[in-house]
Amino acid sequence: MNPGWTEDRVGALKKLWLEGQSASQIAKALGGGVTRNAVIGKVHRLGLSGRAAPSQPARTTFRPARPRAAAPAAPVQAPSAPRRIEAVAPRPVAAASQTPTPAAAPELPGTATVLTLGAHMCKWPIGDPSTSDFSFCGRRASEGVYCVEHARVAYQPQVRKSAGKDASSDLARSLRRYI
DNA sequence: CCCTGATTCGC
DNA sequence: GCGAATCAGG
Numbered sequence: 223m224n225p226g227w228t229e230d231r232v233g234a235l236k237k238l239w240l241e242g243q244s245a246s247q248i249a250k251a252l253g254g255g256v257t258r259n260a261v262i263g264k265v266h267r268l269g270l271s272g273r274a275a276p277s278q279p280a281r282t283t284f285r286p287a288r289p290r291a292a293a294p295a296a297p298v299q300a301p302s303a304p305r306r307i308e309a310v311a312p313r314p315v316a317a318a319s320q321t322p323t324p325a326a327a328p329e330l331p332g333t334a335t336v337l338t339l340g341a342h343m344c345k346w347p348i349g350d351p352s353t354s355d356f357s358f359c360g361r362r363a364s365e366g367v368y369c370v371e372h373a374r375v376a377y378q379p380q381v382r383k384s385a386g387k388d389a390s391s392d393l394a395r396s397l398r399r400y401i
Numbered sequence: 402c403c404c405t406g407a408t409t410c411g412c
Numbered sequence: 413g414c415g416a417a418t419c420a421g422g
Contacts (some may be wrong), residue, residue, distance in 0.1 A: 225413095226414085227413085227414085243404080244405065244406085245402085245406070246404080246405085256415085257413055257415070257416080258405095258406090259416060259417080260414075260415050260416085261415095262406065262407075262408095262415090263408095263413090263414065263415050263416090264413090264414080264415085265406090266406095266407075266408085267413070267414080271406085271407080
């Protein structure tokens, strides 16, 4: 069947993992002889657990331990103490009063979230939409849904086609500024 | 319910 | 060392 973790397979595992493939995808790629759990287990044993952009930021809550199924012989006694360890969440105390008004449009870019983004606030995206720190510019929208600054970027009339030169560099550079 | 990675622990 | 079971979360 599967020859265990040969150097070949480990190499493929490393490569695919570092490429950003998910554990299940890697498991398939290795020929189905392994499960995604096996892949993950191996990944951890190899010491490469953290990747550039895991789909999930990983577990934040502390989990005590897992009793794992089936105590083979559980006699009648042992009432089992009601122990339950739990990390106490500090409870950040959300806002003294209710959320003020979204109308108070911040002038600092990137402070508006999807929840606080008002009708006339700049909807220029800040950051990676797949992460939790994603936000919007939020400044006063003047040109369409964007503020003046971002409107310039969003509504770039046309990239002048220059012969032979890299026409995208201008756009790329200007975009880079705002990402 | 699908998926993701993380962790524990019997083997 | 291995990986199933289980977990927490998107």
